[in-house]
Amino acid sequence: MSKLPYIGKDRNGIPALIVDGKPYLMLGGEIHNSSSSSLSYMEEKVWMEIRGLHVNTLIVPVTWETVEPEEDRWDFSLVDGIIDQARREQVRLVLLWFGLWKNGESMYVPFWVKSDTVRFARACYPGGIPSNTITPLCEEAVRRDQEAFQQFMAFLKEKDEGIYTVLMVQVENEIGFLNSDRDYSALAGDCYCQKVPEELIREICPGSDGRMEKMTWEGLFGEDAAEMFMAWNYARAVERIASAGKQVYPLPMYVNAWLNQFPDRAGNYPSGGPVARNHKVWKAAARSIDLFAPDIYLSDFDGVCKEYTQGGASLLIPEARRDAVTASNVFYAFAAYHALGFSPFGIEDFGTEKEEEAQTVRKQQDLLNDLQIDELAFVHFGTGKYLSRSYELLDQMKELYFRYRGTPAVQGFIQKNEHDRGTILRLTGCEVELTYQKHPLSEPGCAGMVIEDSDCSFWIVGCQTGIRLLPRRGTGAQLTLLRMEEGEFEDGIWHPGRILNGDELYHALLGDYPEIRRFYYNISETVK
Ligand code: DGJ
Numbered sequence: 001m002s003k004l005p006y007i008g009k010d011r012n013g014i015p016a017l018i019v020d021g022k023p024y025l026m027l028g029g030e031i032h033n034s035s036s037s038s039l040s041y042m043e044e045k046v047w048m049e050i051r052g053l054h055v056n057t058l059i060v061p062v063t064w065e066t067v068e069p070e071e072d073r074w075d076f077s078l079v080d081g082i083i084d085q086a087r088r089e090q091v092r093l094v095l096l097w098f099g100l101w102k103n104g105e106s107m108y109v110p111f112w113v114k115s116d117t118v119r120f121a122r123a124c125y126p127g128g129i130p131s132n133t134i135t136p137l138c139e140e141a142v143r144r145d146q147e148a149f150q151q152f153m154a155f156l157k158e159k160d161e162g163i164y165t166v167l168m169v170q171v172e173n174e175i176g177f178l179n180s181d182r183d184y185s186a187l188a189g190d191c192y193c194q195k196v197p198e199e200l201i202r203e204i205c206p207g208s209d210g211r212m213e214k215m216t217w218e219g220l221f222g223e224d225a226a227e228m229f230m231a232w233n234y235a236r237a238v239e240r241i242a243s244a245g246k247q248v249y250p251l252p253m254y255v256n257a258w259l260n261q262f263p264d265r266a267g268n269y270p271s272g273g274p275v276a277r278n279h280k281v282w283k284a285a286a287r288s289i290d291l292f293a294p295d296i297y298l299s300d301f302d303g304v305c306k307e308y309t310q311g312g313a314s315l316l317i318p319e320a321r322r323d324a325v326t327a328s329n330v331f332y333a334f335a336a337y338h339a340l341g342f343s344p345f346g347i348e349d350f351g352t353e354k355e356e357e358a359q360t361v362r363k364q365q366d367l368l369n370d371l372q373i374d375e376l377a378f379v380h381f382g383t384g385k386y387l388s389r390s391y392e393l394l395d396q397m398k399e400l401y402f403r404y405r406g407t408p409a410v411q412g413f414i415q416k417n418e419h420d421r422g423t424i425l426r427l428t429g430c431e432v433e434l435t436y437q438k439h440p441l442s443e444p445g446c447a448g449m450v451i452e453d454s455d456c457s458f459w460i461v462g463c464q465t466g467i468r469l470l471p472r473r474g475t476g477a478q479l480t481l482l483r484m485e486e487g488e489f490e491d492g493i494w495h496p497g498r499i500l501n502g503d504e505l506y507h508a509l510l511g512d513y514p515e516i517r518r519f520y521y522n523i524s525e526t527v528k
Pocket residue numbers: 033103173174295319345
């Protein structure tokens with residue numbers, strides 16, 4: 001029997017998701033919110049559509065309303081069926097527990113919870129106006145979610161232990177309170193007036209010797225008090241739910257964040273969610289959570305990855321934007337941040353596009369030059385063909401990647417903004433000048449990965465980038481490019497295709513469609 005998936009270390013000591021005893025490269029896709037509520041829909045509109053995309057992990061919601069339609073009556077037939085379908089398709093699963101909270105609201109709780117606003121108290125906006133969100137301070141609601149989650153994890157253990165089709169579980173979805181910086185219910189008001197719990201103070205102000213024991217939320221956190229109060233209460237609720245689940249079946253668990261963005265005020269995004277500025281509080285309260293994961297729809301992909309890996313944290317991207325740039329961002333996430341996984345949202349759409357339709361939409365997209373680039377995150381037309389090639393290449397080269405992952409032999413590059421013209425990467429024996437190519441918005445961006453396997457050879461995989469080899473600066477050495485190859489990996493072994501010379505060599509270029517090249521070069525000292 002193989003071992004439970006866990007977050008361990010790869011051969012280079014870099015955190016990795018370990019599946020069947022080996023580091024796992026999660027080439028994921030998250031399905032739409034409602035798709036998993038029908039097994040026949042899954043058959044026809046999901047599994048059929050994602051074949052050929054090289055997705056090895058499907059991210060799928062499991063909702064409280066379907067597993068406990070009446071109080072204490074359990075029905076896991078949907079999850080059961082989806083696991084069977086995944087096994088037949090040889091695809092792994094990450095399951096999303098849509099319990100008390102989904103995008104800041106309580107829309108996936110069962111009917112009997114939704115209709116009882118006394119037993120399951122709602123968070124309020126200023127002035128005591130009730131919202132649709134159940135407050136994390138409602139003891140009874142958290143207790144019932146905890147119980148349902150535990151039943152769900154017990155079902156998974158019984159169904160999947162030893163096979164491990166299910167690799168991880170996300171607890172709730174994009175938690176936090178929307179449209180207000182905090183819960184203004186009477187219940188929350190009372191707690192907010194009390195002192196900050198000592199256990200939180202000890203975590204965030206180590207060495208305070210209890211001097212801050214009597215601190216209020218506003219005294220300690222100033223203008224961030226409302227958000228930190230919500231973060232603490234959501235994280236504590238999540239901890240109760242997740243730890244109860246882990247007690248019966250300890251799969252890795254994570255929470256995902258709706259990211260803070262302009263205008264950056266808590267409530268414009270769900271207040272108290274696991275955005276980077278709240279991690280300290282979340283870590284203090286939710287120790288059973290293995291990862292805090294960003295849903296990256298913003299254009300500053302590198303900035304978000306950087307924020308989420310501070311202090312050596314591991315990166316998982318459970319939701320990524322749907323436009324073509326996702327097909328190039330994926331290389332950078334694995335190269336520069338050793339991501340555990342990458343997953344664009346709405347993956348079942350990516351396979352359905354008809355090329356003709358896609359071309360029309362792409363043309364429209366390109367005409368809209370003044371369109372805010374973040375709006376493109378919702379346009380998936382044309383992404384499928386690019387993403388499927390990125391995933392195919394990454395899957396082919398995963399052995400090579402894991403050999404060097406997290407060492408200087410693996411480097412990433414990405415165009416940070418429209419004024420960024422390129423970069424020079426320093427390898428052992430040479431420098432690689434990478435020039436970002438102008439391209440329509442409907443195509444992947446300029447990004448990729450370099451893997452160096454010896455002093456005189458390396459691979460580049462990615463998109464939209466011109467390549468030139470230079471001798472190392474200041475060495476006075478002379479560089480001779482010996483050969484550039486295209487090719488494919490099969491069972492971890494490189495099989496060269498054409499040798500790209502002459503005209504093809506003058507324009508050493510990765511185009512819009514993700515490509516891989518191998519370079520060989522020679523260095524000789526110049527005679528003085
Ligand atoms: C983020 C949420 O987490 C998803 O469930 C989904 O609603 C997407 N947004 C839609 O873009």
